[in-house]
Amino acid sequence: MSFATKSLILLNILTSISSALPTNSIRAVSTCGKTIEGAGTFTKSATYTFPGTTLPSGLIASSDQIIHDQANGAPYNHIFQASNVFVKDGYLNIKVPGAQTPASAPNQAISSGEVFTEVSDILYASVRTHAIFSTEPGTCQSSFFYKSDTQEIDVEFLSDPTSQSNTNKTPDLHYTNQPTNGGDSTWTHQAAPKDIGTAVHEYRIDWTAGFTAFFVDGVLKQKYTTNVPSQPGTWLWNNWANGDKGWSVGPPKKDSVLKIQKIEMFYNTTSTAAGCV
Numbered sequence: 001m002s003f004a005t006k007s008l009i010l011l012n013i014l015t016s017i018s019s020a021l022p023t024n025s026i027r028a029v030s031t032c033g034k035t036i037e038g039a040g041t042f043t044k045s046a047t048y049t050f051p052g053t054t055l056p057s058g059l060i061a062s063s064d065q066i067i068h069d070q071a072n073g074a075p076y077n078h079i080f081q082a083s084n085v086f087v088k089d090g091y092l093n094i095k096v097p098g099a100q101t102p103a104s105a106p107n108q109a110i111s112s113g114e115v116f117t118e119v120s121d122i123l124y125a126s127v128r129t130h131a132i133f134s135t136e137p138g139t140c141q142s143s144f145f146y147k148s149d150t151q152e153i154d155v156e157f158l159s160d161p162t163s164q165s166n167t168n169k170t171p172d173l174h175y176t177n178q179p180t181n182g183g184d185s186t187w188t189h190q191a192a193p194k195d196i197g198t199a200v201h202e203y204r205i206d207w208t209a210g211f212t213a214f215f216v217d218g219v220l221k222q223k224y225t226t227n228v229p230s231q232p233g234t235w236l237w238n239n240w241a242n243g244d245k246g247w248s249v250g251p252p253k254k255d256s257v258l259k260i261q262k263i264e265m266f267y268n269t270t271s272t273a274a275g276c277v
């Protein structure tokens, strides 16, 4: 799997966050104690919807982030470009344009898209992404928590049924805690909703000190108590490809567009004192 390449990517992204922060962004609203059944209480929340044509304050598009996957053996690199992130018709769209020819592209990079939270010190959360995934084969589409390659939680849709990680030969949802101690990740994959490409479903990750839990439409699909991250970080959503037959495959023949209708986040951060603010 391309975890190593992904980590490199993210290091690049995260080192750029501080310089990319808009100065006038609105902070997430405090709800002063939203309790999620089974997960506990969170002092902060944010709900993002996508009317109009611009990203809401609090979410940032990754811009010109070249990810050197070839250094880790992938056929191509990929690059997160802000032009692949756009708000239209009530959705946040994250696109991998179709018909790319990365062999002749600058840096042999596949143009991809990504959005991340301005808040970078999230420590435990319940994040619900209401989305339609693209079933165009050949990308990895995800909602994930990231601090480092040893502090990461992912729900990922691998749209190409021939990906070697889709061992059932179907485009599956993959649930992962990356290894916190250099061992194996905690990982499984399951069939995605049949209409994942046409209907909005809610994809949720709950993260506490003791576990991560993955839900689709409120139904628990997987719960892990190993490799649970314990350091604060950022939440991200992306759609990318690097040609790796073991993971994303791609690039896609036609446009692949991850369409996010709504994001609801309940979370704690380390930057403010414990309790309601």
Ligand SMILES: *[C@@H]1O[C@H](CO)[C@@H](O)[C@H](O)[C@H]1NC(C)=O
Binding pocket: 039, 040, 041, 042, 043, 124, 125, 207, 208, 209, 268, 274, 275
């Ligand atoms: C979030 O922070 C509050 C206040 O410190 C704490 O009571 C609560 O247990 C935390 N939630 C989780 C899931 O750790």
